[in-house]
Amino acid sequence: MTRRRYILFLLTILALCARAETIVLHTGARVEGTIVFQNEEVVIVRDASGARFQYPRADIKEIVAEETQTAQTEEAQTETTTTTTKKASILLELGGGPAFIPGDSVGGACSADLLVGSHHIGDRHLFVGAGVGYHGLFLGTEKYNFLPIQVAVHMPLTEDKHAPMFGVAVGYGIALSKRYTGGIYADLDFGYRCQLNPKTAIALVLFGQFQQAQITLTEIVAGEPFVHTTGRYLVTTGLKMGLFF
Numbered sequence: 001m002t003r004r005r006y007i008l009f010l011l012t013i014l015a016l017c018a019r020a021e022t023i024v025l026h027t028g029a030r031v032e033g034t035i036v037f038q039n040e041e042v043v044i045v046r047d048a049s050g051a052r053f054q055y056p057r058a059d060i061k062e063i064v065a066e067e068t069q070t071a072q073t074e075e076a077q078t079e080t081t082t083t084t085t086k087k088a089s090i091l092l093e094l095g096g097g098p099a100f101i102p103g104d105s106v107g108g109a110c111s112a113d114l115l116v117g118s119h120h121i122g123d124r125h126l127f128v129g130a131g132v133g134y135h136g137l138f139l140g141t142e143k144y145n146f147l148p149i150q151v152a153v154h155m156p157l158t159e160d161k162h163a164p165m166f167g168v169a170v171g172y173g174i175a176l177s178k179r180y181t182g183g184i185y186a187d188l189d190f191g192y193r194c195q196l197n198p199k200t201a202i203a204l205v206l207f208g209q210f211q212q213a214q215i216t217l218t219e220i221v222a223g224e225p226f227v228h229t230t231g232r233y234l235v236t237t238g239l240k241m242g243l244f245f
Helices: 003-017 066-085
Strands: 020-025 030-038 042-046 052-056 060-065 088-100 106-118 127-139 142-156 162-175 183-197 200-221 224-244
Touching (some): 127 200, 142 183, 142 200, 162 200
Antiparallel strands (some): 088 106, 088 224, 142 162, 200 224
16 A cells, blocks of 8 residues: 555544544633544644644543534433423313202202313323312202312323313312311213313313212201201212313
8 A cells, every 4th residue: 555545544534533522621611623633631623614722631621522412412302302291281170060969959069170280191181180179069948068179080082183081080078168067079071172282172071070978957856956967978960161271
């Protein structure tokens, strides 16, 4: 091999081995370029314009290779995407319909619930959250008011923009009167959900709710008032609208 060819071969190998790197100085300055020479004392860098700069090894804090920078950038992008995906969501539900105590009174009810939870889990639009509501039941001449503290799950059966969905919630209904006490609360929903955009959806569902209560009754027995406490199961069915945002 001639001397000229040897030099061309050597330059080719050096060009292939050269890679863009960032020199980080102890002062905080960053210099991007290609290292053309380095030893224990100095590092020589060529920038994009072709100019060369020499830095004492003692002034250099670290040398970051291009592959490392790319990996860090991709990792940061992945973390950003994950953070966006895990965005929190709020569910507002308004409902109403007939209510009754089995074997006793019949009337109506209205409800409002506010829950905070996940936007979705994994790659599904799955809502899992917790919150509080207000439920008012009008049964005969009596009115029963509760604040259900609950956890809930709402999930569409498919990932289509328009999809059937079901939901379930359980918790404890706190009574808002001294005449009765609260108890276990449960709710079951089935309906249809429309995804308006990646963060917002609306749902229209049929629901059934169960509320346990202990009611204090006053009865007249032989001309005398008789006070006693009895357990009741308050049941509500109807239509409910939910807004996920």
